[in-house]
Amino acid sequence: MKTVGLPKGLLYYRYETLWKSFFKALNVPVMVSEESNLLLLEKGKKKSIDEACLSLKLFIGHVESLKNKCDYVLVPRIYSLEKDEQVCTNFNCLYDLIKNVYPELNILNYNIDVKHHKSEKKAFIAMGNTLGFSKLKSKKAYAFAKSQEKIEKEKKEQNQNIKLKTNKKKILILGHPYNTKDCLIGKSITDFLSNYPVEIIYSDIFNEKLVNKYAKKISPKVHWTMNKELLASFMYYKDKVDGVIVISAFPCGPDSLTNEMILRKKANAKVLLLTFEELNSNIALLTRLESFLDMLKGGIHL
Template sequence: MKRKVRIGIPRALLYYRRNIFWKSFFEEIGANVVLSPITNRDIIERGKKYSVDESCLPSKIYLGHISYLVDKCDYILIPRVSNYGRKKRVCMKFYGLLDNVSNMYPEVKILSYNIDYLKGHFDFLEMVKLGLKINKNIVRVIWAYFSSKRKEKRHRISLINEQINVLKSNKLKILIVAHPYVIYDEYLGKDIVNYLKEMEVQILYSDRLSRKEAISYSSDFSKTLYWLYAKENIGSVFYYKEAIDGIIFLSSFPCGIDSLVNELAIRKINNIPSINIILDETNALAGLHTRLESFIDIIKARRENE
């Protein structure tokens, strides 16, 4: 029997957006998926070694995951994303991920697809093209695409429903505005989430609402914003405006987009208490906990006054 192809997926950056889809798609077309482990100290050290000092922390972590995967699979999946249409661009670091890795490990085989809606590279076509490299049966690939898409959608809906239930509760509610690859990462955001849960605060995530709705709400904030992911984040603030007691803007050092957007958001939103937390490699928890504690105290006092 022919051995199944092993496809490595680094557990960083876009993994947190597309994980359900990727996993299901590759398993449907007859490949094994090898995931890199949850981010740990070792991976961060590896990432730091390979990346440029100035690049942002999530992309350092990404390179760490890649270096873990290099000798453990046949292919590594690295998408190149440019835009999803007009005014739906993404951060420039996604432009160059593929070329960076292929220059660092010239011998590694890379599976990649290019998403550039303005130039006619659509998600469906690119995924089918990618699938055909592994499985020659086009019907199966197309079927795999749609069934994985459906699975992803179902997963999203369950997350959104979960969040709606959270909204109904009467406890203190805090919205965390952060990119999925920051907040769901074990090393970056998990600690803050755990700490907030200990403090008996209900957490709302900025990515757990309908993306279309979030984007339409983001025009309340700014008409000229052209980053898709920032739009989704900021849209959530305006979507939940009435329901929440506080906002945590969580970004990693030195995130280019967040440096502008979060600053503007903090200047524009006056009636909700907010705090801007910037995560860095040192991961100094004690100071962070103190800041969070005092922030929650302020919110509690504010709520009792009302």
């Protein structure tokens, strides 16, 4: 059986359950790349141009680490997830970019373009087809994966709701899941925060049905699906938590504008904006985090 490699970057964190259970239902062995580390980043930097964003560089590093270990590497291409909306253009060109950087690599690919009537279901069936499964089989696998994803999401939401009800100080980590959960970027923050008596709330665990309602309050015209979710979850959690830490990679296109909107319309919320670059040490970052925590406590106690 052919193995499929899943690079642990960008869309992996959004579709983890969906991908894994889809391949599990089809009995396809899956291989996930290692956690991101400095060596991986170095590899990615070599292969990408200077101005590409940190997350993209890390993704290329992940692809590089999977290169000779598996038969296929999964690189999806997304144009639009909703009608009249878009995603960051990096996802538009992700497949072609990887294909041109590694011309010999075997890439497993699917294409979601809701604006031009190519839904997620169609995309997954087409992907099953390239792996050599019948339409019916991949349809079933997709339905199974979707149900698994739903169960997982509900579980996470319940956990989050329990966390919100505690008396501890609550901090919202706001950012794309590929930034907040990455070892080099967001995880260093959550690891640091876990030493303190605070509850961490993640912005990506958020009911999808509420997105439009809350996004309208802060910015009615935003057209990036992922950033719309971020803005909505900021408005939803804003009054329920004590502080917000916004995490973004440098130089993120959509974030550069939506972060500005957050900072301008935050009202009373306490927001710390952290932008990540290819730095090797996070000492400067920890100082800022410490002072932010002190501020949440209500001043420095001598």
